[in-house]
Amino acid sequence: MLGFAIRTKTWAHVQLFQRPIQFRDVSPLFLASYCRAEQRGAPPVSAHHFPNSEREERGRGRGMAAMVAGALRRGSGYACGGFRCSSRLLAQSLRRFASTLVVAEHEGGFVKPSSLSALAAAEAIAEENKISVLLGGSGPSLHKAADHAASSHPLVSEVLIADSEALAHPLAEPWAELLHSVQQKGGYSHVIASSTSFGKNMLPRAAALLDVSPVTDVTAIKEPRVFVRPIYAGNALCTVKYTGEDPCMMSIRSTSFSPTAEAMSETKVAPITQVDLSFLSEGTTGKSTWVNLTSQDTERPDLANARVVVTGGRGLKSAENFKLLEQLAEKFGAAVGATRAAVDAGYVPNDLQVGQTGKIVAPELYMAFAVSGAIQHLAGMRDSKVIVAVNKDADAPIFQVADYGLVADIFEVLDELLKKIPDKK
Incomplete structure (x- = not known):
């Protein structure tokens, strides 16, 4: 009965x-x-x-x-x-009904572009999707970022903020506990984060607490529980179906989802709510402690979001020669990238690494100098709109994905480019 x-x-x-x-x-x-x-x-x-x-x-x-x-x-x-x-x-x-929690990152009082791409991914999940944005941190910048998130997308129904010093830095342990607590109360069908260093660190921990298996590096959403993700260092695309319990947790490649350009009206601003943080204690914040943040003072754009990226490989032979790329990047207003081989050789710091274990980029113009084209590197830049490669080896794999290729000595080419291209005003 x-x-x-x-x-x-x-x-x-x-x-x-x-x-x-x-x-x-x-x-x-x-x-x-x-x-x-x-x-x-x-x-x-x-x-x-x-x-x-x-x-x-x-x-x-x-x-x-x-x-x-x-x-x-x-x-x-x-x-x-x-x-x-x-x-x-x-x-x-x-496909018609879902509820999605987007774990967003912010900087300088604004939601990061990678998190805006996560909102675009949430929009693709269902026609009627209640999207909530989770922001954590402390101080005025958090509340300014919350105002930005509340008006960033027409489908955002609420913004949840967790104002605590324990969440002021991207430590995975307290953030995983926060996500676990918010999910237990909200009962969301999907949880989305960007495939940034923070997202890759936090999402698996939170998934373990919720006893679910995350789907990583999603590049396309076919159905609410059917996704496309790269395998074999990006040489193949795999369509996977999530069959586990709610929530379906996923990290997305921000380069695969373009943030919405739809204008927001003042009447659509989502409400902002403070999250209950009573669960936070010494036992839930983990054993990791924040030490400091080091960054280089530069006027160049962020590598992950730059419109133009100039990348060099081990063929540049020294850190001194890498400065030629930096000069060229300044003329283009571009970001500087590097292969893992160049990073391992000590030419540049590892935060400039592009590839499977580095930054995933998809600029409008990607210029590769002395880059052979290892599959791990191609996995991080193959979605670039236009790829220009310069290498003295005509058989270099980079030419297989390049839109324009030049077989020549890179130092001669760089010298000519620096002479011909005027400085950016």
Whole structure:
């Protein structure tokens, strides 16, 4: 026997009261008709017991459809109580309703571009998606960033802020505890973070606390639980389906999702709410402590978000020669990148490394000098709009992905470029 009640037109509010019943297949056509009727505002259905009569058998069918609808938000191919419906219908309904938490990073009172890309990814999950933004830190910059987040995307329904000194720095332990606490209270269907150093460090810890498996480096969202991600250092793309419990946690490549350019009106600004931080204690903040932050004073743009990137490889032979690239970058207003071989050789610091274990970039123009094109490096820059390669080895793999290639001595080319290109005003 089965009892059920539908109180609203939203799948999230389907309430079910189960009794022992037998396995029974649900007709996808019937389920689709039922869903359409419910969307049109049909009178709510209410039934409790179903004798073996034709009229009551139809009631049993409606009950099964309601039960399947209740399971839609969990993303399972099977509804609770043992009823089955087609995975295609499940995907169609999930595509319409979701609730997503975006873990955002901020700097200087603004949400970072990589986190704005995470909002764009959240928009792709479902047509009707309640998006919440989680920001942590302390001081005025946090609240300024919260104001920015509240007006950054038309689908943002709320901004959650965690104002605490324990969260002022990107330490994974307290942030994982924060995300665990927020998810337990919010019950989100999806959690998204960017594949930055912070996201890669924090997300697996939080997933372990929630007993779920994260999907990493997502480059495309086909369905609410079907994603595309690179494998084999970016040489192949794999389509994966998440079949675990909520939440579906994922990190996204910010270069694959363009932030929305839709204008926001003042009436759409999302409310800002302070998160309960009573869970924070010495036992939850972990054993890691923040020491300091070192950065180079430069007017060049951030490597991960630059429109133009000039990269050098080990073929530059010395740190002194790398300064030629820096001069060229200043003329273009570009960021400077490097291969892992150049970093390991000590030519430049490791925060300039581009590749699988470094920064993932997708600028409008990527210029590679003395870069051979190892697969690990290509994984970090193959999505660039235009790739220009200069190398004296005509068989270098970089030429296989380059839009324009020049086989020549890099020092002669750099010398000519520095002479011909005027300084940026």
